[in-house]
Amino acid sequence: MxxxxxxxxxxxxxxxxxxxxxxxxxxxxxxxxxxxxxxxxxxTRRIGPLTFDHGAQFITTRRRPFSRHAETAFRAGMLDAWRPRIMEDNRAWPAPIEDWWIGQPGMxxxxxxxxxxxxxxxxxxxxxxxxxxxxxxxxxxxxxxxxxxxxxxxxxxxxxxxxxxxxxxxxxxxxxxxRMAPCWTGMFAFDPPIDAGADARRWTSGPIVWAACNSSKPGRPHTPQCWVLHASSGWSREHIDLDATEAASLLLRAFGDNLDFELPTPVHQDAHRWRHALVEQPxxxxxxxxxxxxxxxxxxxxxxxxxxxxxxxxxxxxxxxxxxxxxxxxxxxxx
Ligand SMILES: Cc1cc2nc3c(=O)[nH]c(=O)nc-3n(C[C@H](O)[C@H](O)[C@H](O)COP(=O)(O)OP(=O)(O)OC[C@H]3O[C@@H](n4cnc5c(N)ncnc54)[C@H](O)[C@@H]3O)c2cc1C
Known part of the structure; x- marks a missing residue:
């Protein structure tokens, strides 16, 4: 053996x-x-005091083997619940039926x-x-x-x-x-913080599909306030060859458009290209x-x-x- x-x-x-x-x-x-x-x-990307969960945002556990694994991680202090206020497009979203879990101190x-x-x-x-x-x-x-x-x-x-x-x-x-889709992820830190109306926002159309206030997750630093944005797979495909600086600027502008107010200049901005982010055809x-x-x-x-x-x-x-x-x-x- x-x-x-x-x-x-x-x-x-x-x-x-x-x-x-x-x-x-x-x-x-x-x-x-x-x-x-x-x-x-x-x-999780860390830059000084800033932290960005720039890949998976949270996990859910639907079946026994994985929920047992999550329980082990929870007991070891490596897992925590995240209960953000959520909006989809411009409407408040009910709390998810499943618990959302995050890794501690990072994913x-x-x-x-x-x-x-x-x-x-x-x-x-x-x-x-x-x-x-x-x-x-x-x-x-x-x-x-x-x-x-x-x-x-x-x-x-x-x-x-x-x-x-x-x-x-x-x-x-x-x-x-x-088939796997790419995803451009934007990472922005604001000081003072912004009020985006919710901790996590989803959009059903436009360049951005998801924005999460990383600082609203338990155990993540509150200031400066860190945000993670995910571009749609269509936008990410179309802009796959951008460099990270350009992608970050375009995502920031799209975020401001979605929120319908002028965002302050972030104290940090960057982007990460996931070439093989999400499974479209398993x-x-x-x-x-x-x-x-x-x-x-x-x-x-x-x-x-x-x-x-x-x-x-x-x-x-x-x-x-x-x-x-x-x-x-x-x-x-x-x-
Ligand atoms: C932006 C984004 C948001 C997401 N949001 C969520 C979410 O909220 N909830 C959720 O459940 N899932 C989410 N996902 C999906 C989730 O992250 C994946 O389903 C899961 O992490 C995939 O795990 P994996 O082990 O299959 O692949 P991976 O995590 O991709 O692991 C593959 C590993 O192989 C390594 N590797 C690659 N090539 C080689 C090589 N030649 N030699 C050695 N090593 C190599 C890579 O470096 C990597 O570490 C998200 C993913 C992305 C990108």
Whole structure:
């Protein structure tokens, strides 16, 4: 059993849920993550006293495995409820039926309980999967890995997963049916604060679909007042090649137009381009596995554009890989 070694590529929610589940079954796991931090699109940007949750805004928990994970994070002080006043277009919106949860002190805290005791190589991108007699070898930023892996789990957005898995096995060709939309995110800090009428605002038309006062989230600094804006997928596609400075200026102007007043000059403004932000056309399977190749893929794009979907997809892939190599999946109720 000790000889079974898995590689997981990507340390977002899907990759770490997969790695955690493999580890619980006593398999050896190495995670490779391109960025220095963990969490992927569960991200918080910090600039001095300013914090912006510029990826996922909050999570909801609809099914038992994920709500158990959220309970663990809550008990560890890594999760908190966010109850913003919400408006859609110009109307007040009733409080959501589901609870909205955020990571503490930032969104990536939501993956921390899954990353414990796992070997993670961060700041290392995987460029190529090389089948060998002993399994898989990986070509990374830091050269060819000296170890071979019995199986590989690819937990990165679909357009990137197809580049790694496309050459290996026909089952992976269907990844190209998945469609993901980009999202330009604007980050603005105001001092003194602005009154936007609500803590979170949605618009059903125009360049901006979402604006959230990050400072209204528990545990986030109140001053200067930080706002995160999300552009619509249409606007983001049309303006994908802008540089961040230009995108930030256009989003700020659109925000002022939506609020119908002249915004003061922010003390900070910036923008981030998520090329593969939200799943528009999912795969429609919980994960993808090719037993012959001993490889699989997972991510939100398998199921839906939500953090919970990424978690479920990662677990599902772990269970398939474990049964493929003859290890039993960990019991559902084990902590
Ligand atoms: C702007 C925005 C708003 C959102 N709002 C919400 C929300 O409010 N609620 C919600 O539930 N969901 C929301 N989502 C969606 C949610 O963030 C995702 O569904 C979820 O985080 C996806 O997790 P993942 O693990 O599948 O992918 P990711 O989080 O993208 O993780 C993939 C990881 O793989 C790494 N990687 C990529 N290529 C390589 C490589 N070659 N080698 C090594 N590592 C690599 C990346 O750096 C990344 O860390 C939002 C997303 C965005 C972008």
């Amino acid at each position: 000790d000889d079974v070694r898995f590689a997981v590529i990507g340390a977002g929610m899907a990759g770490l849920a997969c790695a955690h589940e493999l580890t619980r079954a006593d398999a050896k796991v190495t995670v490779f993550e391109r960025s220095r931090g963990l969490g992927g699109r569960l991200a 990536s805290a939501l993956v921390r309980p899954l990353a414990r005791n796992i070997e993670i190589h961060s700041g290392v991108a995987v460029h190529e999967l090389i089948p060998s007699q002993r399994g898989w070898e990986l070509q990374t930023d830091s050269g060819r890995q000296s170890v071979s892996f019995r199986a590989v789990a690819v937990a990165i957005p679909a357009p990137q997963a197809i580049l790694l898995l496309g050459p290996h096995g026909r089952s992976f060709k269907q990844i190209s049916d998945v 795969l429609g399977l919980s994960c993808l596995v090719d037993e012959e190749m001993s490889a699989g893929a997972c991510g939100d794009w398998c199921i839906a554009p939500r953090v919970e979907a990424a978690f479920e997809s990662g677990r599902s892939l772990a269970h398939s890989l474990l049964s493929m190599v003859g290890l039993s999946a960990p019991r559902m109720l084990r902590p």
